[in-house]
Amino acid sequence: MTESSANKLLNGDACRRTSSGQKASKNGFVKNHCLFQQPQKYRCPGEKNQHGAHNSSLYKRPFVESFEQTPLLVAVLTYVGYGILTIFGYLRDFLRHWNIGKCTMAREREEQKDFVPLYQDFENFYTRNLYMRIRDNWNRPICSVPGAKMNLVERVSPDYNWTFQHTGNVVQDVINMGSYNYLGFAENTGACADAAVEVTQKYGVGVGSTRCELGNLDIHEELEQLVARFLGVESAMTFGMGFATNSMNIPALTGKGCLILSDELNHASLVLGARLSGSTIRVFKHNNMQSLEKLLRDAIVHGQPRTHRPWRKILILVEGIYSMEGSIVRLPEVIALKKRYKAYVYLDEAHSIGALGSNGKGVVDYFGLDPTDVDVMMGTFTKSFGGAGGYIGGRKELIDYLRQHSHSALYATSMPPPVAQQIITSMKIIMGEDGTTLGADRLRQLSENTTYFRRKLCEMGVIIYGNSDSPVVPVMLYMPAKIGAFGREMLKRNIGTVVVGFPATPIIESRARFCISAAHTREMLDTVLEAMNEVGDLLQLKYSRRERAPPPIRWTSEESQLQD
Amino acid sequence: MEYLAWLYYQYLLVTGIYVLEPWEKSIFNSVLFSAVAMVIYTSYVFVPIHVRLALEFFSAICGGQPESTMALMN
Numbered sequence: 001m002t003e004s005s006a007n008k009l010l011n012g013d014a015c016r017r018t019s020s021g022q023k024a025s026k027n028g029f030v031k032n033h034c035l036f037q038q039p040q041k042y043r044c045p046g047e048k049n050q051h052g053a054h055n056s057s058l059y060k061r062p063f064v065e066s067f068e069q070t071p072l073l074v075a076v077l078t079y080v081g082y083g084i085l086t087i088f089g090y091l092r093d094f095l096r097h098w099n100i101g102k103c104t105m106a107r108e109r110e111e112q113k114d115f116v117p118l119y120q121d122f123e124n125f126y127t128r129n130l131y132m133r134i135r136d137n138w139n140r141p142i143c144s145v146p147g148a149k150m151n152l153v154e155r156v157s158p159d160y161n162w163t164f165q166h167t168g169n170v171v172q173d174v175i176n177m178g179s180y181n182y183l184g185f186a187e188n189t190g191a192c193a194d195a196a197v198e199v200t201q202k203y204g205v206g207v208g209s210t211r212c213e214l215g216n217l218d219i220h221e222e223l224e225q226l227v228a229r230f231l232g233v234e235s236a237m238t239f240g241m242g243f244a245t246n247s248m249n250i251p252a253l254t255g256k257g258c259l260i261l262s263d264e265l266n267h268a269s270l271v272l273g274a275r276l277s278g279s280t281i282r283v284f285k286h287n288n289m290q291s292l293e294k295l296l297r298d299a300i301v302h303g304q305p306r307t308h309r310p311w312r313k314i315l316i317l318v319e320g321i322y323s324m325e326g327s328i329v330r331l332p333e334v335i336a337l338k339k340r341y342k343a344y345v346y347l348d349e350a351h352s353i354g355a356l357g358s359n360g361k362g363v364v365d366y367f368g369l370d371p372t373d374v375d376v377m378m379g380t381f382t383k384s385f386g387g388a389g390g391y392i393g394g395r396k397e398l399i400d401y402l403r404q405h406s407h408s409a410l411y412a413t414s415m416p417p418p419v420a421q422q423i424i425t426s427m428k429i430i431m432g433e434d435g436t437t438l439g440a441d442r443l444r445q446l447s448e449n450t451t452y453f454r455r456k457l458c459e460m461g462v463i464i465y466g467n468s469d470s471p472v473v474p475v476m477l478y479m480p481a482k483i484g485a486f487g488r489e490m491l492k493r494n495i496g497t498v499v500v501g502f503p504a505t506p507i508i509e510s511r512a513r514f515c516i517s518a519a520h521t522r523e524m525l526d527t528v529l530e531a532m533n534e535v536g537d538l539l540q541l542k543y544s545r546r547e548r549a550p551p552p553i554r555w556t557s558e559e560s561q562l563q564d
Numbered sequence: 565m566e567y568l569a570w571l572y573y574q575y576l577l578v579t580g581i582y583v584l585e586p587w588e589k590s591i592f593n594s595v596l597f598s599a600v601a602m603v604i605y606t607s608y609v610f611v612p613i614h615v616r617l618a619l620e621f622f623s624a625i626c627g628g629q630p631e632s633t634m635a636l637m638n
């Protein structure tokens with residue numbers, strides 16, 4: 001998968017299809033002693049309804065996650081739509097080839113014509129002939145703080161999205177349903193902004209050196225101690241960029257002879273880090289613990305390919321909240337597996353830190369687990385804290401090792417002081433150390449908003465994916481034309497949303513994604529829901545064939561597979 | 565009228581030609597229109613003939629056969 005079109009389609013968010021990693025070989029010998037028995041063999045891809053967990057005894061609260069199956073007719077029509085668009089794509093390419101009509105895209109120069117063609121693979125075809133037509137839904141310039149409401153720069157395209165011109169007008173007060181502003185800390189006023197201004201006056205903005213040279217300010221040390229305290233781990237370290245935290249630290253942790261077990265929907269940064277590390281990568285089905293257990297057992301039974309030596313390390317890569325599916329990792333089961341098979345867990349809490357749990361401490365808090373059970377706690381400050389950068393938390397030995405070996409600690413400039421201060425202040429607010437209940441209010445507001453919004457959408461009859469507690473709400477659109485139409489119709493109603501298509505999602509599962517924030521008021525959500533209702537009728541998005549929201553599942557039967 | 569506009573919009577969305585440029589839309593529409601028109605025309609021209617032939621054929625089977633078996637029996 002090339003990153004380019006993924007980035008374009010998603011505003012730089014995620015390219016989340018791991019294609020590397022071969023299927024595990026057949027599990028020949030060990031058949032019993034499975035931690036998680038497979039009730040039926042793997043779920044077939046069509047059957048995607050997963051209500052609740054299999055190992056209910058591990059969960060303290062109902063774990064309701066649903067992925068309603070795509071209706072067959074919709075799937076067929078979606079493919080038909082793509083077929084028609086592909087035919088027209090070929091027609092346009094043909095015309096361009098013969099220089100009929102104006103050609104505005106990149107192409108080989110005359111001297112290069114005899115070389116290997118540059119723009120002929122599927123990604124290029126897709127970008128040129130499908131993405132280009134609805135490009136106006138992405139990369140829209142914003143000219144205010146992207147809080148609950150934002151201002152957009154109005155732009156027009158005279159040539160069907162090949163070029164854009166700014167009209168000079170501003171679209172005022174668009175409700176922002178796309179930013180990862182879970183706790184509403186993206187603000188230009190308030191305690192965080194004031195503190196950041198103060199720190200700017202003290203330290204300036206740039207640092208101009210790396211952490212191990214002259215870029216190690218006292219504010220960084222303070223931040224790291226605070227992060228460690230917030231997470232409940234021994235030690236933590238911070239980096240200037242969340243993406244680099246993943247992609248540069250995984251190679252420091254594993255290498256040749258190690259095995260990485262990665263969820264199939266992991267973020268591009270995790271995928272890149274895993275590939276850079278040179279370890280063997282195997283991919284398990286999204287949030288499917290039977291699949292993970294099978295891979296673990298195979299890995300332990302067979303060892304490395306050919307030599308059959310045992311793997312030096314086995315690292316499981318999972319995310320807290322998956323930003324495209326809105327699902328929450330089955331962490332209790334992952335930790336049970338990890339303990340049983342003596343593997344390590346790397347948990348990326350980019351979306352979940354601050355957004356989940358009664359204290360805002362991420363999935364660990366949400367499930368009421370012990371943070372020391374997770375070996376590497378990674379997260380970013382980009383989302384809930386309204387800052388930038390990432391952190392890694394864990395045991396002291398781990399952090400000391402990473403300080404010596406991580407590229408993003410050794411070679412990357414450290415975090416700008418105002419950003420560090422923004423994170424410190426917002427984190428203290430969340431922890432309640434500022435002496436107010438502002439943080440607790442925000443957390444409560446976020447979970448109320450999430451529940452309300454999800455319930456209303458469910459009642460409306462659109463298909464939404466994910467866990468009922470996740471503030472990321474994907475609404476399924478399926479058909480390619482609806483991606484463009486949805487974004488435009490919502491913007492007409494003054495609502496900014498993110499629409500996502502291939503390659504960030506499977507080709508038929510295009511979706512729109514709402515990110516709920518604590519900054520949204522009930523009125524805003526009602527406006528959005530009303531618009532959503534109208535657009536849902538207009539675009540016929542109410543695919544759901546469920547009568548009503550699934551009742552939360554209460555656990556009664558105690559399963560005791562863990563005690564064997 | 566409103567309903568027709570809505571129906572056309574649904575047609576645009578489901579076929580995906582919503583995203584196409586106007587001239588491409590008209591190509592698609594005319595191709596589809598001519599295909600449908602041809603289907604209708606051919607059915608108009610040929611179906612009556614086929615139906616009549618089929619009717620004759622079946623009536624020959626249903627009506628004629630008992631007679632001939634009867635004839636054989638005799």
Ligand SMILES: Cc1ncc(COP(=O)(O)O)c(C=O)c1O
Nearest residue numbers: 241242243267269350380382389
């Ligand atoms: C799971 C995950 N990890 C890492 C990142 C990258 O973080 P940042 O945007 O801070 O670079 C993201 C961003 O979207 C993410 O979703």
